[in-house]
Amino acid sequence: MDNLEIERKFLVERFDPERMEVKSIHQIRQGYMFLDANKEVRLRNKNDNYYLTVKVNQTGIVREEYEYPIPVADGESLFASAMERPPIEKTRYIVSVSNKEWSVDVFHGDNQGLVMAEIELDSVDEPFASPDWLGLEVTEDRRYRNAYLYHTPFTSWNSESE
Amino acid sequence: MDNLEIERKFLVERFDPERMEVKSIHQIRQGYMFLDANKEVRLRNKNDNYYLTVKVNQTGIVREEYEYPIPVADGESLFASAMERPPIEKTRYIVSVSNKEWSVDVFHGDNQGLVMAEIELDSVDEPFASPDWLGLEVTEDRRYRNAYLYHTPFTSWNSESE
Numbered sequence: 001m002d003n004l005e006i007e008r009k010f011l012v013e014r015f016d017p018e019r020m021e022v023k024s025i026h027q028i029r030q031g032y033m034f035l036d037a038n039k040e041v042r043l044r045n046k047n048d049n050y051y052l053t054v055k056v057n058q059t060g061i062v063r064e065e066y067e068y069p070i071p072v073a074d075g076e077s078l079f080a081s082a083m084e085r086p087p088i089e090k091t092r093y094i095v096s097v098s099n100k101e102w103s104v105d106v107f108h109g110d111n112q113g114l115v116m117a118e119i120e121l122d123s124v125d126e127p128f129a130s131p132d133w134l135g136l137e138v139t140e141d142r143r144y145r146n147a148y149l150y151h152t153p154f155t156s157w158n159s160e161s162e
Numbered sequence: 163m164d165n166l167e168i169e170r171k172f173l174v175e176r177f178d179p180e181r182m183e184v185k186s187i188h189q190i191r192q193g194y195m196f197l198d199a200n201k202e203v204r205l206r207n208k209n210d211n212y213y214l215t216v217k218v219n220q221t222g223i224v225r226e227e228y229e230y231p232i233p234v235a236d237g238e239s240l241f242a243s244a245m246e247r248p249p250i251e252k253t254r255y256i257v258s259v260s261n262k263e264w265s266v267d268v269f270h271g272d273n274q275g276l277v278m279a280e281i282e283l284d285s286v287d288e289p290f291a292s293p294d295w296l297g298l299e300v301t302e303d304r305r306y307r308n309a310y311l312y313h314t315p316f317t318s319w320n321s322e323s324e
Contacts, residue, residue, distance in 0.1 A: 033196070033201065033203065033216065034195070034196035034198075034201075034203060036196075039195065039196075039244050041195065041196060041203050041216075052214065052216070052228075054195065054203075054214070054244065056240070056243045056244045064239065066232070066239075066240065068214065068230050068232060070228070070230060074228050077226065078216065078218070078228065081218045081226060082201050082216065
């Protein structure tokens with residue numbers, strides 16, 4: 001299946017792009033038109049491009065993903081009319097580690113302070129080199145999904161204990 | 163706005179394609195990935211093509227519509243994994259009346275017995291020729307939206323009075 005996506009996701013301990021082999025940097029803004037436990041429809045603006053993306057969960061790690069580029073004008077209209085909340089904003093660093101690419105997302109706005117790294121794998125148990133900036137694995141922790149962060153941003157997480 | 167859609171919708175009294183100027187006939191199968199009062203994400207299979215469509219309501223008649231063709235394999239996977247119910251199935255006749263095109267939908271399956279005609283207009287009050295097969299206007303009746311028929315099909319409407 002071409003559309004199956006296997007990802008593992010980790011917190012980043014000390015984000016220092018100067019120490020990383022950065023291939024490219026992207027500005028990302030994304031929101032959700034619909035979300036439920038099993039599927040989501042996402043609108044994403046990455047640099048100058050807009051995408052409509054459908055994700056369907058299979059298990060915790062494996063998901064079907066379908067992404068379609070859409071015109072800029074459609075993207076801007078949908079951000080204006082079809083979203084329930086302001087978008088998530090993040091800067092994505094594509095980082096090379098031992099010939100594997102990591103996506104390191106540095107979040108802004110209501111998710112400021114959160115830095116996460118993702119790697120795409122060909123199978124759930126594929127081995128990979130673990131760089132020293134890699135922290136706790138959060139692949140199975142639903143709070144670290146962008147869909148969750150959209151409704152319950154990172155900066156709100158400790159508010160009940162303050 | 164290119165994506166605004168103004169439609170009026172009517173029941174069809176006596177469907178007789180022999181008496182109509184039929185331009186083309188299409189087999190349509192459609193389901194919904196998500197629906198709420200203000201927006202929907204629809205998957206449609208029309209003849210050999212698949213489309214992902216987003217509709218956002220403005221008022222009763224005016225809606226934004228964004229439709230994107232998607233690969234056949236994606237369409238079939240999404241019908242299999244991302245739908246909550248079996249699709250709506252209908253045959254669409256494109257009919258010409260006084261230089262205007264009508265879409266006449268003959269529903270099958272759980273919506274058997276329902277025949278509806280739609281016309282797209284440039285403005286809410288644009289005049290148009292009304293053919294003799296046109297019945298009650300149902301533009302504002304939410305029950306006749308495909309999204310409603312998907313969850314509450316036509317053949318179930320009178321079941322409580324039987």
